[in-house]
Amino acid sequence: MRLLILSDIHANVDAFDAVLAAAPRDTWDRAVVLGDLVGYGAEPNAVIERVLSLDPLAVIRGNHDKAACHLAEATDFNHVARAAAVWTAQTLTAEHRMYLERLPQGPMTLDETLEICHGAPFDEDHYIFDGGDASRALDAASRPLCLFGHTHLPVVYRRTALGDGGFTPQAETEFTVKLSPDTRYLINPGSVGQPRDGDPRAAFAIYNSDAMAIRLCRVEYPVEQAQRRIFDAGLPPSLAHRLAVGR
Ligand code: ZN
Numbered sequence: 001m002r003l004l005i006l007s008d009i010h011a012n013v014d015a016f017d018a019v020l021a022a023a024p025r026d027t028w029d030r031a032v033v034l035g036d037l038v039g040y041g042a043e044p045n046a047v048i049e050r051v052l053s054l055d056p057l058a059v060i061r062g063n064h065d066k067a068a069c070h071l072a073e074a075t076d077f078n079h080v081a082r083a084a085a086v087w088t089a090q091t092l093t094a095e096h097r098m099y100l101e102r103l104p105q106g107p108m109t110l111d112e113t114l115e116i117c118h119g120a121p122f123d124e125d126h127y128i129f130d131g132g133d134a135s136r137a138l139d140a141a142s143r144p145l146c147l148f149g150h151t152h153l154p155v156v157y158r159r160t161a162l163g164d165g166g167f168t169p170q171a172e173t174e175f176t177v178k179l180s181p182d183t184r185y186l187i188n189p190g191s192v193g194q195p196r197d198g199d200p201r202a203a204f205a206i207y208n209s210d211a212m213a214i215r216l217c218r219v220e221y222p223v224e225q226a227q228r229r230i231f232d233a234g235l236p237p238s239l240a241h242r243l244a245v246g247r
C-alpha cells in the first residue's frame with residue numbers, strides 16, 4: 001500500500017493543490033492526514049473540502065483543529081495564532097466545524113507497522129524538537145514506524161541496536177528513507193501549508209509499505225497567492241510574510 005502523508009496543511013489551499021498536483025492520484029492508494037488542517041491560512045473550508053474529496057484512510061486532529069472548535073481551551077496560543085483561531089472559528093461552515101470537532105485524537109495505529117500522531121505518541125500536543133523528546137516518543141510508539149507532525153520540521157529519528165539518532169533530510173525535491181526491519185522510526189514529513197525549516201516549499205511524504213520506503217518530497221507553490229488570501233481575509237500579516245521564508 002502506498003500512503004500519501006499530509007501534515008499541517010493549515011488552511012493553505014495553494015500549497016495543498018501543488019502537493020496534489022505533484023502526487024497524482026495514481027501514485028498513491030490512500031491518504032493520511034496528521035492534523036492541523038486549519039489555522040493560520042485563509043482557506044479552511046476549501047482545505048477541508050479537498051481532504052474529504054480524498055476519502056482519506058485516516059485523519060487525526062491537531063491543536064489548531066481543536067482550537068477552531070473550542071477557542072476557550074486554546075490557552076497556550078500566542079496572540080497571532082489566537083487571532084487566526086478566532087477568524088477560523090468564524091469562517092468555518094457549520095458542517096466543517098462539526099467535521100473538525102469529530103476528528104479523533106492521536107495516536108492512532110493504522111496497521112501492524114504504522115502509527116500516526118500529531119505531536120507525540122504520548123501526548124498529541126507535545127512538540128518533538130530534540131533527541132530527548134524523540135527517545136521518549138520512540139519508547140511510547142507501539143509500531144516500528146511512527147509518523148508525526150506539529151513542529152513543521154521534516155526530520156527522521158531512528159532507534160537501532162546501537163542507540164537513537166536522527167537527521168534532517170536535505171532534499172532538493174525528494175529524499176527516500178529505506179526502512180530497515182530491525183530499526184524503529186519516528187518521522188515528520190514536514191508541513192504542507194506552513195514550512196518552518198527555512199525552505200518555503202510545501203512538504204509531504206509517500207510511504208510505500210511494500211517497498212518499505214518513505215519518500216520525503218518538496219514542491220513549490222504560488223506563495224504570493226496564499227499571502228494575498230491572508231491579507232484579503234484580514235488575518236495577521238505576519239502569517240503571510242513567514243510563508244515566503246519558510247519560518
Ligand atoms: Zn501545525
